[in-house]
Amino acid sequence: xxxxxxxxxxxxxxxxxxxxxxxxxxxxxxxxxxxxxxxxxxxxxxxxxxxxxxxxxxxxxxxxxxxxxxxxxxxxxxxxxxxxxxxxxxxxxxxxxxxxxxxxxxxxxxxxxxxxxxxxxxxxxxxxxxxxxxxxxxxxxxxxxxxxxxxxxxxxxxxxxxxxxxxxxxxxxxxxxxxxxxxxxxxxxxxxxxxxxxxxxxxxxxxxxxxxxxxxxxxxxxxxxxxxxxxxxxxxxxxxxxxxxxxxxxxxxxxxxxxxxxxxxxxxxxxxxxxxxxxxxxxxxxxxxxxxxxxxxxxxxxxxxxxxxxxxxxxxxxxxxxxxxxxxxxxxxxxxxxxxxxxxxxxxxxxxxxxxxxxxxxxxxxxxxxxxxxxxxxxxxxxxxxxxxxxxxxxxxxxxxx
Amino acid sequence: xxxxxxxxxxxxxxxxxxxxxxxxxxxxxxxxxxxxxxxxxxxxxxxxxxxxxxxxxxxxxxxxxxxxxxxxxxxxxxxxxxxxxxxxxxxxxxxxxxxxxxxxxxxxxxxxxxxxxxxxxxxxxxxxxxxxxxxxxxxxxxxxxxxxxxxxxxxxxxxxxxxxxxxxxxxxxxxxxxxxxxxxxxxxxxxxxxxxxxxxxxxxxxxxxxxxxxxxxxxxxxxxxxxxxxxxxxxxxxxxxxxxxxxxxxxxxxxxxxxxxxxxxxxxxxxxxxxxxx
Numbered sequence: 067x068x069x070x071x072x073x074x075x076x077x078x079x080x081x082x083x084x085x086x087x088x089x090x091x092x093x094x095x096x097x098x099x100x101x102x103x104x105x106x107x108x109x110x111x112x113x114x115x116x117x118x119x120x121x122x123x124x125x126x127x128x129x130x131x132x133x134x135x136x137x138x139x140x141x142x143x144x145x146x147x148x149x150x151x152x153x154x155x156x157x158x159x160x161x162x163x164x165x166x167x168x169x170x171x172x173x174x175x176x177x178x179x180x181x182x183x184x185x186x187x188x189x190x191x192x193x194x195x196x197x198x199x200x201x202x203x204x205x206x207x208x209x210x211x212x213x214x215x216x217x218x219x220x221x222x223x224x225x226x227x228x229x230x231x232x233x234x235x236x237x238x239x240x241x242x243x244x245x246x247x248x249x250x251x252x253x254x255x256x257x258x259x260x261x262x263x264x265x266x267x268x269x270x271x272x273x274x275x276x277x278x279x280x281x282x283x284x285x286x287x288x289x290x291x292x293x294x295x296x297x298x299x300x301x302x303x304x305x306x307x308x309x310x311x312x313x314x315x316x317x318x319x320x321x322x323x324x325x326x327x328x329x330x331x332x333x334x335x336x337x338x339x340x341x342x343x344x345x346x347x348x349x350x351x352x353x354x355x356x357x358x359x360x361x362x363x364x365x366x367x368x369x370x371x372x373x374x375x376x377x378x379x380x381x382x383x384x385x386x387x388x389x390x391x392x393x394x395x396x397x398x399x400x401x402x403x404x405x406x407x408x409x410x411x412x413x414x415x416x417x418x419x420x421x422x423x424x425x426x427x428x429x430x431x432x433x434x435x436x437x438x439x440x441x442x443x444x445x446x447x448x449x450x451x452x453x454x455x456x457x458x459x460x461x462x463x464x465x466x467x468x
Numbered sequence: 469x470x471x472x473x474x475x476x477x478x479x480x481x482x483x484x485x486x487x488x489x490x491x492x493x494x495x496x497x498x499x500x501x502x503x504x505x506x507x508x509x510x511x512x513x514x515x516x517x518x519x520x521x522x523x524x525x526x527x528x529x530x531x532x533x534x535x536x537x538x539x540x541x542x543x544x545x546x547x548x549x550x551x552x553x554x555x556x557x558x559x560x561x562x563x564x565x566x567x568x569x570x571x572x573x574x575x576x577x578x579x580x581x582x583x584x585x586x587x588x589x590x591x592x593x594x595x596x597x598x599x600x601x602x603x604x605x606x607x608x609x610x611x612x613x614x615x616x617x618x619x620x621x622x623x624x625x626x627x628x629x630x631x632x633x634x635x636x637x638x639x640x641x642x643x644x645x646x647x648x649x650x651x652x653x654x655x656x657x658x659x660x661x662x663x664x665x666x667x668x669x670x671x672x673x674x675x676x677x678x679x680x681x682x683x684x685x686x687x688x689x690x691x692x693x694x695x696x697x698x699x700x701x702x703x704x705x706x707x708x709x710x711x712x713x714x715x716x717x718x719x720x721x722x723x724x725x726x727x728x729x730x731x732x733x734x735x736x737x738x739x740x741x742x743x744x745x746x
Contacts, residue, residue, distance in 0.1 A: 143664065146663065180676045184633075184636075186664065186666045
């Protein structure tokens with residue numbers, strides 16, 4: 067692979083790299099026919115981001131026609147190439163990216179003012195394709211807004227806040243944070259913000275619903291969106307299914323897929339969401355249904371807890387089972403090395419809630435595929451078939467193998 | 469002026485007396501070499517030379533010419549003493565390191581000779597602080613014998629361009645490799661870190677290159693940890709001269725312009741890390 071980025075597009079690329087580095091520790095780079103894909107997933111696998119730069123984004127774009135190149139790089143080392151965003155704009159005139167599979171080397175060459183040439187040779191690992199399974203088009207709710215609207219909204223929430231809840235009806239969108247019941251009253255702060263439908267460029271709400279997702283990951287996208295001034299589209303439907311934040315330009319497509327909390331047993335939620343559902347959206351297939359989550363957890367922890375090899379019955383809100391799945395989830399989280407401490411604590415606090423008020427909520431894992439070369443060319447929309455989903459279930463091993 | 473008359477009388481006892489209207493002209497340049505506690509001072513009629521060393525591998529010299537001082541009186545050919553540089557810098561910035569326009573701390577620095585403390589009178593807004601810093605047994609700095617006749621390659625760069633490179637250097641790399649050559653890549657800085665290698669190439673016809681005199685291709689490695697402190701000097705300077713001699717020793721000379729537009733020099737010598745096998 068050999069491609070050249072010039073002018074202001076270098077900064078767009080740099081911002082994309084910075085945005086991805088905020089989310090994940092590793093960057094997956096894949097030259098495709100339809101452009102260069104940069105992807106990442108966070109350590110708890112609850113958020114996935116993909117930037118697809120079309121061939122027109124580049125001054126020159128050559129990708130290997132007959133061989134498949136995919137590589138995994140430490141995000142920090144790529145970020146180091148574009149270390150200073152401010153000086154980058156002033157000094158860098160051209161950036162060339164070369165991927166040499168024989169030498170296992172990814173080379174970034176920055177041509178700067180005064181003839182200064184910066185060459186970064188990064189080592190990488192071969193990897194499987196990283197692909198989240200999501201389907202924007204099946205979402206019943208679509209909101210499109212200028213980035214400033216969302217940036218200004220998010221600004222009101224404290225930086226330490228992990229999750230935010232977004233509820234929609236036909237007239238408005240409501241953002242708020244959840245205050246734990248055991249929080250000291252003096253420290254508790256509830257922020258609620260209401261946006262009217264007229265503030266959005268597009269406002270399609272077929273299902274009144276309420277979803278909760280990570281705020282930190284969204285902030286990463288918004289920083290990029292703000293700098294590119296591209297409108298942000300939000301695709302979502304019921305709680306527990308991923309929400310997709312998307313930016314589209316003629317030469318660029320960005321998708322951030324965030325897991326949402328599944329709260330179907332939440333008493334407060336039951337009264338609120340899923341009530342005014344207008345058309346019941348057709349379930350894409352069996353695997354996309356609610357039982358997926360417990361199935362994944364069972365898969366991932368089957369080595370740890372020998373007796374849980376069979377999927378947990380999903381719709382059964384029994385308390386013992388709940389505590390078990392919490393424990394398993396916790397085990398799984400501890401295993402992932404770079405798990406954020408605070409986040410973990412928060413998760414624990416939430417799940418080990420004693421009074422059981424917000425009891426049965428947990429993040430739905432996103433599902434990643436080790437997609438075969440031929441099927442890797444498929445767009446996100448088509449990655450729905452059961453065949454691929456089945457191969458996905460081995461993602462943990464497949465992704466980590468070099 | 470009671471202070472000045474008094475000091476004139478006392479001057480008889482001092483082997484060295486120097487005054488500065490703005491202490492920053494001294495403290496800033498000392499900060500550029502402050503990577504070890506002990507500093508060796510050598511005063512001659514030409515001015516003050518302050519030397520700091522580390523591991524016998526790197527040496528930094530700051531030159532403050534006599535003209536920088538409003539008064540510079542020396543009663544011997546050469547006066548040597550050693551003080552704790554951290555303490556000295558703390559004293560020099562005792563009125564605060566921040567710069568308020570129009571407000572400067574004045575300094576009078578006196579030394580009575582071997583065994584006596586270094587005495588500092590610092591005055592700002594009518595408040596005078598007297599500091600006495602005990603001097604130490606001076607240890608003669610090593611002579612790197614870096615002689616201009618042995619210089620193989622020399623470039624002079626505007627500091628801006630090198631500053632950018634140094635701020636981005638991969639600090640996971642143990643060494644900084646400098647290649648100087650009459651042909652490509654002319655002047656190259658390389659690092660070899662955890663994530664791979666990085667090269668910064670400066671062409672000889674760059675606007676940033678003020679002088680390019682390379683006679684032979686040389687590639688030498690220097691310990692990053694030894695060169696790291698020189699970035700302080702780099703950030704103060706406007707030009708830098710990079711030279712290597714026939715043994716691979718590195719000399720970095722920084723031209724520093726002070727608040728009053730006067731010129732001082734900071735020099736770093738560093739010995740090469742190891743021979744590079746081709």
